[in-house]
Amino acid sequence: MELRRTLTYRADFWVNFIGQTLFSIIIAYFLWSSIFETLNVEVLNGFTMERMIVYYLLVPLVFRIQQGQTIGSISREIYEGSLNKFLLYPINFYVFKIITHFAGAAFYFAQIFVIIGLYQSFADNVIFEMTFLKFVYFSIAMFGISIAYFCLNSLSELVAFWADYIWSLGVIIRFAVSFLGGALIPLSFFPEWSMEILNLTPFPYMISFPMKILLGEVLLKEFLFNMAVLTVWTLIFLFFSRLLWNKGRYRYTGVGI
Amino acid sequence: MIKVEGLSKQFKVHKKRPGLRGSISSLFNREYIIKDAIKNIDLEIKQGEILGLIGSNGAGKTTLTKILSGIIHPTSGKVSVLGFDPWERDNRYRQQMSLIMGQKAQLWWDLPAADGFLLLKEIYQIPEAEFKKRLAYLSESLGIEKELNVQVRKLSLGERMKVELIAALLHQPKVVFLDEPTIGLDLSAQKAVRRFIKEYRKEFNPIMILTSHYMDDIEDLCDRIIIMKEGEFVYDGGIKQVHQKYAQSKLVTAQAAPTIDASEEARKFPKSLGEIEINDNGKIIVRSPREKVMEAASYLIHYLKIEDLNISEEEIGDVIEHIMSKGKEA
Numbered sequence: 001m002e003l004r005r006t007l008t009y010r011a012d013f014w015v016n017f018i019g020q021t022l023f024s025i026i027i028a029y030f031l032w033s034s035i036f037e038t039l040n041v042e043v044l045n046g047f048t049m050e051r052m053i054v055y056y057l058l059v060p061l062v063f064r065i066q067q068g069q070t071i072g073s074i075s076r077e078i079y080e081g082s083l084n085k086f087l088l089y090p091i092n093f094y095v096f097k098i099i100t101h102f103a104g105a106a107f108y109f110a111q112i113f114v115i116i117g118l119y120q121s122f123a124d125n126v127i128f129e130m131t132f133l134k135f136v137y138f139s140i141a142m143f144g145i146s147i148a149y150f151c152l153n154s155l156s157e158l159v160a161f162w163a164d165y166i167w168s169l170g171v172i173i174r175f176a177v178s179f180l181g182g183a184l185i186p187l188s189f190f191p192e193w194s195m196e197i198l199n200l201t202p203f204p205y206m207i208s209f210p211m212k213i214l215l216g217e218v219l220l221k222e223f224l225f226n227m228a229v230l231t232v233w234t235l236i237f238l239f240f241s242r243l244l245w246n247k248g249r250y251r252y253t254g255v256g257i
Numbered sequence: 258m259i260k261v262e263g264l265s266k267q268f269k270v271h272k273k274r275p276g277l278r279g280s281i282s283s284l285f286n287r288e289y290i291i292k293d294a295i296k297n298i299d300l301e302i303k304q305g306e307i308l309g310l311i312g313s314n315g316a317g318k319t320t321l322t323k324i325l326s327g328i329i330h331p332t333s334g335k336v337s338v339l340g341f342d343p344w345e346r347d348n349r350y351r352q353q354m355s356l357i358m359g360q361k362a363q364l365w366w367d368l369p370a371a372d373g374f375l376l377l378k379e380i381y382q383i384p385e386a387e388f389k390k391r392l393a394y395l396s397e398s399l400g401i402e403k404e405l406n407v408q409v410r411k412l413s414l415g416e417r418m419k420v421e422l423i424a425a426l427l428h429q430p431k432v433v434f435l436d437e438p439t440i441g442l443d444l445s446a447q448k449a450v451r452r453f454i455k456e457y458r459k460e461f462n463p464i465m466i467l468t469s470h471y472m473d474d475i476e477d478l479c480d481r482i483i484i485m486k487e488g489e490f491v492y493d494g495g496i497k498q499v500h501q502k503y504a505q506s507k508l509v510t511a512q513a514a515p516t517i518d519a520s521e522e523a524r525k526f527p528k529s530l531g532e533i534e535i536n537d538n539g540k541i542i543v544r545s546p547r548e549k550v551m552e553a554a555s556y557l558i559h560y561l562k563i564e565d566l567n568i569s570e571e572e573i574g575d576v577i578e579h580i581m582s583k584g585k586e587a
Contacts, residue, residue, distance in 0.1 A: 085363045089380050090351035138354050253268060254328040 011030050022125050028056030045188040051127050055120065055186060055211065061112040063183045065142050067174075071102020073097070074157035075166050078248075081255040094245075096173045098150055105146050109139075116214075128215050137223055138213045144230050145206050149177065151229055151237035152202070158241060160250025181207030202233035259325065259432070259464060261300040264334030266320050267486075268292045269349035273482050294320040296488040297334070304431070307458060307465040309479030313581055316485040318468045322434050325466070326356045338432060341428070355430035357421060359437035364409045367374060371405040374427060381428035388427070392522045397425040399453050415446030422450070426457065435467045439474055473573040484580050490581055496573070506531060507550045508569050509543040514562040524559050530556060544571070 032052045042048060047055070074097060074147070077083040086093045120126050137148075156169040178184055180203035187195065202223045209226050211225050212218055274286045295317045302308055310318045310357040324336060324538070325330045327343030336343055341350035356364075362372040378388045396402045399419040404412055409420065418438065425433065435454070439447040451474060458465060458478075469475055475482060476496065484492040491530055492499065509531075513519040519535050526533040532547030541561065545553040550568060557563050 024565075081361070083358070084328050084361070086356070087346065088326060088351060088354070088356055090348040091380050250330050252329060254323045 001256060009038075020064070021057065022113065023054065028053060031054075045184060045186070047188070048127075051215070054119065054127055054215065057115060058112060058214060059182075059183050059207065059211060061108050061115065062142070062207055062214075063178060063181075064108040065105045065112065065155075066100035066145050066206055067105075068146055068150065073199075074154055074168070075160035076159040077157075078252065079164055082107075083251075084254050085250065087254075094154075097154075098147065101190050102174045105142070109142065130214075134213055137218060138210055141210045141213060141223070141227065141230075144227055144234070145210060148202060148230050148237065149206060150232040151234050151241050152177075153240045155237060155244065158244040158248050161244070161251045164218050174209065175202055177206055180204070182211065185209050186211075201232065205233070217229045258306055258337075259300065259302040260334045260335075260337045261298060263322075264295055264298050264300075264336060265280075265293070265332050266295040266317075266324060266329070267332045268294055283440060291405065293488050295324070295331075296513050298488075298490055299330065300483075300490075300493075302464055302466070304450065304464055305458075305462040306481060307479050307484040308469045309465060309475040310349075310485065310486035311482055311577055311581075315487075317437060317488040318485055318583075320488075321413060322436055322466065322468060324358065325432075326354060326434055327351070327417075328356075353431040354434075355425040355428070355432070356434040357425045357436065357438055359418065359435075359440040362409065362417065363421060364424050366410045367408060369406045369408055370412075370423070372378075373420075373424060378425055382512040383428060388560065391427055391429065392423065395426060398456060399423065399449065415442050415449075417455075418450060420444070421465065429461060430463060433466070434463045435465060437469055438467070439469065447471065447473065454478055463569055465586065472572075474575070476573055482577075484577060486581055499573065499576055499580075500570050504547075504571045506544045506546050506571060507551050508571055509541075509545055509550060509557065510567045510569070511541045511543075511557050511561070512565040513539050513541055514564055515539070517562055519561060525560075526556070539543055 033049060036042075036049050044052075053094060065113075077086070083093075086096065089096075112253075116130055120130065153170065156166060158175050159166045159169060180198060180201065184205065187198070187204055190198065195204075203224050209218075209230075264340060268291070269289045270292050272290050274282065280333045289516050298321075310321065313323060319328070325338055327346050330344050336344055339350060339353055341347050343354075345349060365376075365436055373390075374392060377383075380489050383391070383557075396405060399414060399422060401419045403421070404416050407416075409417060412420065422438070438454070439450050442450065454465070454467075455478065457463075464476075467474065479496055481494065482496050482499065483490050483493070492503070494502070497569070514520070515534075519539050519541060523533045523535050523541070524544075530549050534542045534544075536542070541557065541563070543553050544583070554566060557566065
């Protein structure tokens with residue numbers, strides 16, 4: 001259903017696709033080429049200029065896959081009262097929302113492989129290979145990350161039961177994930193001591209980890225470890241999210257009818 | 258069957274003082290007021306019954322509907338609908354219940370209704386053949402077959418209500434809550450919706466609870482009505498009995514002869530016989546106490562040389578308005 005809804009707005013879909021990717025690349029190009037020039041180096045923290053461009057080509061899409069289609073929708077439904085219909089239907093609200101979330105993510109998932117295909121067909125010097133194993137790791141990781149983000153995000157969305165308008169809370173989480181996950185600056189640029197702390201949080205596993213699968217090599221052991229950490233965090237988020245849901249429902253007034 | 262005992266619902270409402278100062282101070286110090294939306298009500302509705310819930314805005318009708326459908330939690334009291342507690346949101350209950358909201362679209366705004374129905378088919382797990390049969394029956398009864406493939410947001414209000422009705426009835430619920438199903442519709446669409454609800458009821462015999470501000474809806478569809486005021490029931494009974502119990506006066510309408518100065522005669526009309534009113538066409542309307550009706554009629558015949566006379570009950574809407582304004586003492 002979400003796929004159909006997204007497809008209904010074809011123009012928005014393409015503008016989003018092309019605009020976001022181009023925008024990210026242009027900013028990254030100007031910013032990082034001046035940094036490389038100023039420092040007069042070929043390689044910076046393991047990144048060549050080419051590698052940096054590829055990183056910024058793919059990272060917005062990884063971020064979008066993770067974000068799916070639910071951002072703001074749960075809080076909006078509580079705030080506007082359209083949660084009513086989900087309370088009436090004989091379905092689990094969470095399951096319904098997560099399926100919608102995946103449908104949104106599926107688009108960006110397809111997009112990233114279109115971009116990778118185009119890159120590998122036209123780039124002079126291809127800096128990474130796409131193997132079947134990488135595809136499998138990446139797909140499983142993105143599936144897990146998408147659920148983890150959904151559960152984390154739902155924590156902020158459910159606060160809408162108590163405070164009517166919580167848009168800014170969603171923005172903070174989005175920014176935290178984006179910055180601490182490595183979407184704004186690759187995590188190899190962070191000081192070592194901060195990485196020790198960051199590795200205890202879920203953030204590096206949400207962006208940096210799938211990027212490493214695509215651009216580098218991830219061994220099975222590392223893959224399994226990262227997935228286990230992600231699962232633990234997901235369960236923690238889910239536990240608190242259910243708690244908020246069960247408490248919040250008592251406060252719900254079903255406005256709008 | 259629906260059974261409600263000692264049901265109450267209170268809302269905690271944030272009180273904000275006006276102006277910028279009020280907004281800033283409410284950031285730090287919030288005042289709340291407790292509002293009683295429903296006060297200790299009892300209710301019993303049998304299978305197949307259609308009940309009209311009437312009351313002015315804020316009387317508690319929608320709150321009651323929301324509690325019965327499981328959207329909100331009651332502050333106190335017991336609720337049982339088809340043997341389930343709605344708040345528990347048991348899927349077996351939700352499979353048999355439906356809420357139609359005239360003011361709120363439930364179908365997906367950006368998609369054609371047909372796509373929304375397909376999703377509902379999955380949600381309610383309706384078998385394919387049965388789904389097709391029900392959809393054909395409902396869309397034909399409402400005369401909306403051609404509009405099913407149009408985006409919901411592009412439909413007219415009347416068409417939208419019709420597709421909402423289909424969406425709410427595809428799973429053949431045993432309890433249907435209709436919250437203002439004809440709001441904003443033109444007269445012919447209102448009639449079509451009412452005709453459909455009647456037919457549907459005859460065919461499937463569900464419990465229906467109808468909330469409406471249109472008296473035509475209530476008169477046409479309901480046998481029993483409940484009038485609510487400030488969270489309490491002020492009347493619960495048959496729609497016909499409302500007149501007998503509460504209509505203290507009858508209406509005498511008459512047409513005065515053109516030769517008579519009706520307004521002059523009206524001034525002389527004895528107050529003990531009722532209130533008299535004359536409209537621009539010379540039509541006389543007397544609202545007379547029931548025991549004085551004959552006296553009022555003979556006064557008119559004798560003094561105003563009237564050409565035509567009619568005695569009727571007060572409009573049901575007027576009687577209900579009277580009850581709503583007076584409350585239980587009416």
